[in-house]
Amino acid sequence: MVVYAGQGDPRRSIELLWRAAGAEKRPGPKPGLSVDAIVDAAIAVADEEGIAFSMRAVGERLGRTAMALYTYVPGKNELVDLMYDRAMAELPTSYPLDDGWRPAATRWAHDMWEFYGRHAWVMQVSQARPVLGPHEFAVIEALATILVSTGLPGRELRGIVGAINYFVRGAAQTIAEARAAGGATGEADEEWWYARSAVLLEIEPDLEKKFPMLHLLEQDREPIDPELPYLENDALENFRNGLRVLLDGVEGAVAKP
Amino acid sequence: MVVYAGQGDPRRSIELLWRAAGAEKRPGPKPGLSVDAIVDAAIAVADEEGIAFSMRAVGERLGRTAMALYTYVPGKNELVDLMYDRAMAELPTSYPLDDGWRPAATRWAHDMWEFYGRHAWVMQVSQARPVLGPHEFAVIEALATILVSTGLPGRELRGIVGAINYFVRGAAQTIAEARAAGGATGEADEEWWYARSAVLLEIEPDLEKKFPMLHLLEQDREPIDPELPYLENDALENFRNGLRVLLDGVEGAVAKP
DNA sequence: GAGGTTACTTTACGCCGTAAGGAGTCGCAA
DNA sequence: TTGCGACTCCTTACGGCGTAAAGTAACCTC
Numbered sequence: 001m002v003v004y005a006g007q008g009d010p011r012r013s014i015e016l017l018w019r020a021a022g023a024e025k026r027p028g029p030k031p032g033l034s035v036d037a038i039v040d041a042a043i044a045v046a047d048e049e050g051i052a053f054s055m056r057a058v059g060e061r062l063g064r065t066a067m068a069l070y071t072y073v074p075g076k077n078e079l080v081d082l083m084y085d086r087a088m089a090e091l092p093t094s095y096p097l098d099d100g101w102r103p104a105a106t107r108w109a110h111d112m113w114e115f116y117g118r119h120a121w122v123m124q125v126s127q128a129r130p131v132l133g134p135h136e137f138a139v140i141e142a143l144a145t146i147l148v149s150t151g152l153p154g155r156e157l158r159g160i161v162g163a164i165n166y167f168v169r170g171a172a173q174t175i176a177e178a179r180a181a182g183g184a185t186g187e188a189d190e191e192w193w194y195a196r197s198a199v200l201l202e203i204e205p206d207l208e209k210k211f212p213m214l215h216l217l218e219q220d221r222e223p224i225d226p227e228l229p230y231l232e233n234d235a236l237e238n239f240r241n242g243l244r245v246l247l248d249g250v251e252g253a254v255a256k257p
Numbered sequence: 258m259v260v261y262a263g264q265g266d267p268r269r270s271i272e273l274l275w276r277a278a279g280a281e282k283r284p285g286p287k288p289g290l291s292v293d294a295i296v297d298a299a300i301a302v303a304d305e306e307g308i309a310f311s312m313r314a315v316g317e318r319l320g321r322t323a324m325a326l327y328t329y330v331p332g333k334n335e336l337v338d339l340m341y342d343r344a345m346a347e348l349p350t351s352y353p354l355d356d357g358w359r360p361a362a363t364r365w366a367h368d369m370w371e372f373y374g375r376h377a378w379v380m381q382v383s384q385a386r387p388v389l390g391p392h393e394f395a396v397i398e399a400l401a402t403i404l405v406s407t408g409l410p411g412r413e414l415r416g417i418v419g420a421i422n423y424f425v426r427g428a429a430q431t432i433a434e435a436r437a438a439g440g441a442t443g444e445a446d447e448e449w450w451y452a453r454s455a456v457l458l459e460i461e462p463d464l465e466k467k468f469p470m471l472h473l474l475e476q477d478r479e480p481i482d483p484e485l486p487y488l489e490n491d492a493l494e495n496f497r498n499g500l501r502v503l504l505d506g507v508e509g510a511v512a513k514p
Numbered sequence: 515g516a517g518g519t520t521a522c523t524t525t526a527c528g529c530c531g532t533a534a535g536g537a538g539t540c541g542c543a544a
Numbered sequence: 545t546t547g548c549g550a551c552t553c554c555t556t557a558c559g560g561c562g563t564a565a566a567g568t569a570a571c572c573t574c
Contacts, residue, residue, distance in 0.1 A: 010452040020460050027572035028520025054561065067563075068522050076562065127430050132457055137468050144470035154476040159498025161474065162431075163424055166499070170423020173384050195267040200389055203277050211394050213401035217418065219411040241416025242423070249506025285551025286539040311530065324532075325553050333531065516574085523568075530561070537554075544546085 013078050017085055017133040033062060035072050039082045043119070046083060051124040055079075084125050085133025091115055093138045097149055102247055104146040109168050109243050112139075116172035123173050140165070150254045160250055167246055168239075175235035193231065270335050274342055274390040290319060292329050296339045300376070303340060308381040312336075341382050342390025348372055350395045354406055359504055361403040366425050366500050369396075373429035380430050397422075407511045417507055424503055425496075432492035450488065 014020075016035060041061045045053045055066040055076055062068075073079045091111055095104040116123055130136070143164065147157050201207060208215040224233050224240075271277075273292060298318045302310040312323040312333055319325075330336045348368055352361040373380055387393070400421065404414050458464060465472040481490050481497075 010449070011456045014453060014456045014460055018457075018460050025572080026520070027518070027570095029522080029570040031521065033521085052561095055563080056561080064521095065523060066561095067524085070563070071521060127427070132453055137471065141468045141471050144468075144474050148470050148473055154474050155478075155494075156498060156502075157474050159495045159500075160502055162428060162495040163499030163503055166424050166427020166430075167420055170384070170427050171419060173423075174419075192267070196271060196389055199268045199271045200275075203271055203275050211398045211401075213405050214394065214398050216405055217401050217411050217414050221412075237412075238416045238419040241413060242420030243416075245413075245417055245506040245510055246420055246503055247506070248509040249502040249504070252505040252509055253502055282541075283551070284539090284541040284549070286553085288552070290552090309530095312532080313530080322554060323530095324555085327532070328552060517572105518574105519570100519572080521568100521570080523566100525564105525566085527564080528562100531559100533558080534556085535554100536556100538552085540551080541549095543548085 009074065012074055013081060014132065016073070016078065016082055017131070031071075033064065033068065033072060035082065036086075037062065038069055038072055039079070039086050042079055043083050043087055046121040047119060051080070051121040053121075080125055081131045081133065084122060084131050085135045087115075087119050087122055088133070088135035088139050090118075091135075091139050091142075093142050095142060095146055097146065101146050101149045102251065105143070105164065105247060105250075106243065108143050108146060109164060112168045113172050113239060116169065117175070123169060127169075147250075150250065152253060156253060160253070163246060167242060171235065171239040171242060174238075175232055266331065269331055270338055271389065273330070273335065273339055274388070288328075290321065290325065290329060292339065293343075294319065295326055295329055295336070296343050299336055300340050300344055303378040304376060308337070308378040310378075337382055338388045338390065341379060341388050342392045344372075344376050344379055345390070345392035345396050347375075348392075348396050348399075350399050352399060352403055354403065358403050358406045359508065362400070362421065362504060362507075363500065365400050365403060366421060369425045370429050370496060373426065374432070380426060384426075404507075407507065409510060413510060417510075420503060424499060428492065428496040428499060431495075432489055 038058065042053065042058045045057050045061060049057065055069055058079075059066040059069055069079070073082070095107055097104055125131070140161065143161055144157070147160060150157075152160070204210070221234075221237075224236055228236070295315065299310065299315045302314050302318055306314065312326055315336075316323040316326055326336070330339070349365075352364055354361055382388070397418065400418055401414070404417055407414075409417070461467070478491075478494075481493055485493070
């Protein structure tokens, strides 16, 4: 199931995201849980099981039933929104511009890259409807601050912010989901990949002739970090080179009128 | 639920993808269905309902039960793989290079953009484990062919192919999922967005002061196509500008040694 | 202490993917 | 011609999911 961000009551969602909770005294038993505790537990579960975690699993981690969560949170969709925004709190909200915008933007991208690696499920939260939480805003504000210092007009910058954002997310998806998928099946990712491509080469031996340019692209590989498994090296190389080209494009826009 | 590509038997999956089916005569009743028919029906259902379509819905569209599908297809994961690759058959496999690589790459990106718009569910298929189907290969081969003509080395091109691919997918996700989500709830997307942001401004009136750079970025908007709704104009503008910057970066790499 | 509000549980409903087993259909060998 | 085995498709059922409904016990205010 695709989890669309925030399909519940808009007011309730936004209030939870921005913690507009009145802390007045109320009758009834003391709350044993809290929205924060639930969100933290849910993030922990999602880090292990992915976005397809169950409300029952979150409840269990807190020593409650699944239904107990519904006292604090309207439903799973809203919980995912809260998880998304809370996870983003891990990220820096500003970057030094002493060496100019480019090192700062590179740092931003690398921080995001690592963030996605820690929380692969984040990339499964629908991007279409923005969560509109404070930490998500802060993260984009950080990138916007870096890029505004280039002096480029807003019209240009919107596309650039989007491009960097999409690129990092896409590049991270390749590697992080691979790890997640391997973890879910218990099968090592390398093995899975080799099994598939071996069968493919067996069934279609002329593959290289049918797709010569793809074959050409695979030339002169060398691992960046021999400690890392094959796929991660691959992804890291693509990430660095892609980011460099993308930022070269930004530099070109800055240099031009 | 996140749908990971191809977690079933690797051999069976690859054989289905590449249609390595022996067409020998067999006993038993004539098959009333076929893999193709099922994949087509599933795509039609997914276009309407998203990746969370049910096997029962696909069966119903074919006048069968859900279980009938399992005669042809090992499971939903494998079916999604087949849908993914078959949908990609809609895309061109080559682009004229008469005007150089840049117009061709731009065309490729726009075709992908429109493709994602037609089949929003494609973007929900996990990218991590490549489907490895013939049409996916052909689509990437087309982009590779365009970019190899720049003369850049493979090491550089891998990152660029990835960057363009990720960027298009990310940019498309913003708009296509927005449409899909609106369709799923029956709620018009514009309304949903306005409802959320209205509540947000009510709860957090100082938003523009807290995130001044984001506010700055929103300056001087003007709709590209007044026929299109707000969000689509927005996404289209970001897509075009982002792609331009990205390709500027590629051009820089071509000009340099 | 009564009454209302709240936290949390139990139970249940309608979905989902799909395993298991059975009914009917056909090709082929005896 | 008949029977067998392979095959398609069905019905039934299982264990999961998110969550609605209703019940129980804790707690504050009057």
